Amino acid sequence: MTIVTTETSVNGPKKRGRPARISRRQVVGAAVDLARDVGLENVQMATVAERLGVRPSALNYHVVDRQELLEAAANELADLRFPDGWKPSPRADWRTWIRAYATAFRAMLLAQPQLAPYIKLGPDKAASLEDVDEFLGVLDRAGFDPAFIATGTTFIGQTVVMNVQDELMARAAGGHPQMAELTHLFDGVPADVLPNIRKYVASGVYTNSDGLFEFAVDCIVAGFEAQLPRKQRRR
16 A cells, blocks of 8 residues: 655655655665665654654654564564474484574574574565474474464464573673563562572573473473374374
């Protein structure tokens, strides 16, 4: 759909003449160009609209809000390919494939820390659809229900994204913000109060993003295992 607007500047009055025409492709393209100049995190709807010669409200016909605009721009800017050699042997079992898929997905995101918070990667967005298709085929041949494959694969992606976002947030803050908040709970509190939370904080779990990722993948594999018919669980 092409939107017609009679505005020719962001703050100026309406002028006579041929109205400006913009499309979603132009909106995302302007955001991409701006991101290359100032960084994606600094892209604003008003600045994109100014580049296109329209009012910011005209952009809402093509993107719901700034978050959607940044996500669309990130997918254009990002290298969505998984690392070379990520696939296990064709003879490997489905458990090995899940671990490899999740690990490759995470590595791809961590390699692009400025874009990772905005990348939305699904089967239709992957640069190599053949790789994703092959992974889904492994799960299908293992005997998983098609509906569960769709749900389980989506959950893998969500889990990886959350882990990456936590790691990047901790890097930026010099430590995980949640741990700092929990530590402040103990200010002025007797040492024998909240003993189990103290043990949790002392474990330093949030300082080990790799360990949390491995644990999450172990849980995912166990969840997949539980969905298989009993006679297929040891394959």
